[in-house]
Amino acid sequence: MTVSVKYNNFFAYSSKGKKYFNTIFAEGINIVHGKNTSGKSTFIQAILYTFGINDEKRKLAEILNEGVIFRLDFTIYNSSSKKVSIVRDDEIVSIKVAKRPPIKFIGIGGNRSREHIKLKAFLSELFGFTLHLEYDNEYKPASLEAMFLPYYIAQDVGWVYRHKSFRGLDFVKNFKNDFFDYFLGIRNNYDRLEKSQLEKEKKDLEAESRLLHKIEQNDKKLKLAKMKDEVFAEKTNEYIKPYKENKSKLIELEKEYLSLCNKITLLEESRKVLRRVKRSLSNDILADTKCPTCSQHLSHSVEDTYSYLQDLNDTDQQLEELSRNIRNLKDSQGMLNSVINEINEKKKVVEKEYYELLEYKVDNVTLESWLNNKVSVKLSVQLERRLGEITSKIYEVEGKLSKFKTDEIVKRERRSASYTFKSIFEKHVSELKIKPFEDECFYLLYDIPAFPRQGVELLKTLLAYNFSFVEMIKKTEYIHVFPFVLDAIFEGDFEDESKNEILSFIKNNASVDQQLIVSIADSKSNANSAATYNEKHFNKNAKLICIGNNTKKRSFLEKYNGEFEDYIDETMEILG
Template sequence: MNISVKYNRFFAYSAKEKKYSYTEFSEGVNIVHGKNTSGKSTFIQAILYTFGINDEKRKLEELLEDGVLFRLDFTIYANRKKNVSIVRDDEIIAIKIDQFPTVKFIGIGGNKSREHIKLKKFLSNIFEFSLHLEYENEYKPASIEAMFLPYYVAQDVGWVYRHKSFRGLDFVKNFKVDFFDYYLGIVNNFDRLEKSSLEKKKRALEAKSKIIHQLEKSDEEIKLSKLKDEIFTARTLEYISPYKENKSRLIELEKEYLSVCNKITLLEESRKVLLRVKRSLNKDILANEECPTCTHKLSHTVEDTYNYLQDVNDTEKQIKELNGNIKSLKGEQGKLNSILNEMNKKKKVVEQEYETLINYTVDNTTFESWLNTKVNTKFSGELKSKLGEITSEIYDTTNKLEKFKPDDLIKEERNNASYTFKGIFEKYLKELKVKPFGDIRFYLLYEIPALPTQGVELLKSLLAYNFAFIKLIKETDYVHVLPLMLDAIFEGDFEDESKTEILNFIKIYHSKNHQLIVSIADSKTNANSAQMYNEEYFNNQAKLICIGNNTERRAFLSDYDGGYDEYLEETINLLS
């Protein structure tokens, strides 16, 4: 179901200059009229500025110097009716919906400010606007300008280029396609976000897969290694089993040999110590009556004599035992030699078997060279493993992408939309008596370059284009419908015949339930006035909004007479 919006009244007030503007809108056609430079465009731009569209700020610079605050009251028609008031005072915007508390955004002067982003999200929610555009390689919620773009034709460039009434959108990547896809219901925004992410992931995975395949195909060493790996692996297994047995036995023999040698060495060293002790004891210090180094007389007790003789006996006994142990170990020298011989044999067996293995050849490839290429084989295995993981991920990603419309179907839907648009556009151009275009591209929505017309025919072409586009997008059930604002529909040097054609076209093809705001230049000296146009083309049902009494310039604001004090106070309270 389309959400539609209708403006109820617009109020502007400058406390500094004590000036104001107050307008109530008709639900149908509203004609803003006045002399050139009276403030008709200012009126329309101020409405857009009130919503937080900072692109209009530069156009309102002179007015904003007077500290003007703006208020727009409007109604949203959806599942339930909502009455909304939005007030802007420079960097502050306050929004009140029905009887709910007022929501304020402070610091919305910059489009990238935190508060402006919050404001954009808030407006998108109440208008159920979900277009996302690609900013800095990432899809993000579209700007407020994109929300109003289908429903606004600016005086300066709107009648020259299609969908360029706001600056900056041209620099958004893929703007035209994403913009059309959303408003025509071809690709849902959130689907596109997820699909874009999955497609990016799949492309990256496929690139990795391609690189791995190229490595496998281009590296001859890897291919040879894979062919010979099984043969050498089998031969290696034949070698390893006996090698382990021989090597284990050799290690045992070496340990046994070292153990025996260590024991003999220990006993021999012990014997040397005991022999030195024995030599010292053989000097018989008990026989001496004088100290061998001085003339001091020595005296020996019975205890000293006993200890001395005991030491001599113990030493003799230990030497005797030690000699016996050494003799016993020496007797096993044959065993030591046998161990040594067996060790040497095992060493030779191990060396010979390794030499045989090293020199083993398959297709002129030795075992040693195979060991070197074994790294490549391992690398190949890792590549295959990685390739398997990537292939699995590609499969999963492809399955997830299957729930989205395939590219061929999207192209077909775009093509169908373009031709549907063409039928409406051609009909409208004919009604406005625009000369047919020579190239079909100028009729196909997704392909139209700059339109091949100029002057009054260019304005008529763009009028037909905008009406055709709005008629088409209204068929998309989720698209919001804002009041259509056409600034300066007689822009340029128009003869009465062209004005008649334009007003007749608007009369016939303007939807009766779609609020329309148009501006035209008018003056008390004009032969054809806004009043006359209203009577002749709109059955006197259009609301006439006069700026400056058709005589004044820069007359958007007039002197405040105090007639709206209560409304002004309510407006100020919304900001406080």
């Protein structure tokens, strides 16, 4: 269901500079007027900035330095109506919907910040905006700028190029087609996102399937190994049983050999230690009665004499016992050598049988090649199973894809939409008395290049184009409708005849169900003022919003004298 938005009131306040701006909008046509550089564009840019569009921040640097807080009150119409207030204070946006508590977003100054992404999601849901664009090879929710783009013609580049009122959108991949498709109802963006994922999944599955088929069909060795698999399996079983027995015996012999070697080494090392002890005891300290260093007389107690003689005796006994053990072990050297010989023989047997197995052939297929391909045989079974799974999955994905439009259908619908647009555009070009284009491509929406016009002709052409585009997209069932904002409709040096043609065109094509906000340069010295245009073309039904009293420059904000204290308190309460 279409969501329609109408602005009710816009308020700006600087407590730092004691300045403010306030205006009420009419439901129909609103004419913003004032001297050049008075602040008309600032007013329009401030509205967009309030919604969180940071692209306007650089243009508002001068007044933002005064710490201005902005508030916009508007009404959303769909199945019912609800009033909304949105307040922005630098990095903070707070939104109050109907009587619900305000929702605050803190830190929205960067478009990639988490809070700005949350704000974008909230506003997208509020206005029913579901456009997705391709960022970094992935479809993601479109920016806030894309949400406002159809309904905003900027003063600087909006009257030179189509849909260029915001920076950065040119760098989005496939932006033009995705933008047009969404607003014309050719492709639903959620469907397109799902379709893109399914197409990628199918492509990956098909690539994997081709690779597996190639492996299975082209590997001749794999096929040969399959045919000879049973013969080699039998031969291998014949080899494995004696191999296991020989290998087990070999391991036992090696363990026995190591044990004998370790015992001999341990006893020999012990003998060395005991010999050192015996040498230290060979000196008869009992025979010494004088100290060899100081010539002091030494005396030995009975206990010392006994301990010395006991140690000497014990050492001799251990040496004798150790010698007997070593002699016994060395007597067993023959057995040790026998173990070594047996180990060597077993190694030869194991090695000989292994190489005999490697040299075994069946129809020129060796065991080594069979073993190498045995893994591939196992893999082949898995490949066949995986190929079956892939085929089933591809059928499933194709079933899901069948509900989406094919590329050919999309191309036909784009072509049809371009010709529908052409009929509307040609009518508006005629109304503005613009010289018709000779080349049809300048009328076909998806094909239009830069318009080869200048000055008032270019402005009129883009005016006709944008009215045609808005008229056409409003027929799309799910499209949101914002106020149509045209900044500086007399941009350039225009004669009165052209101005009258432009105003007459706007009056005749303004929609009764959509707010229109236009800005024009005005001055008290002008022969034809905004009031004159209102009377002549709009029967005084347009709302005039004057900036700077038609006499001042840079006068968007004026001195505050305490007129809106209750409203400011309410604004601060929303802001929290």
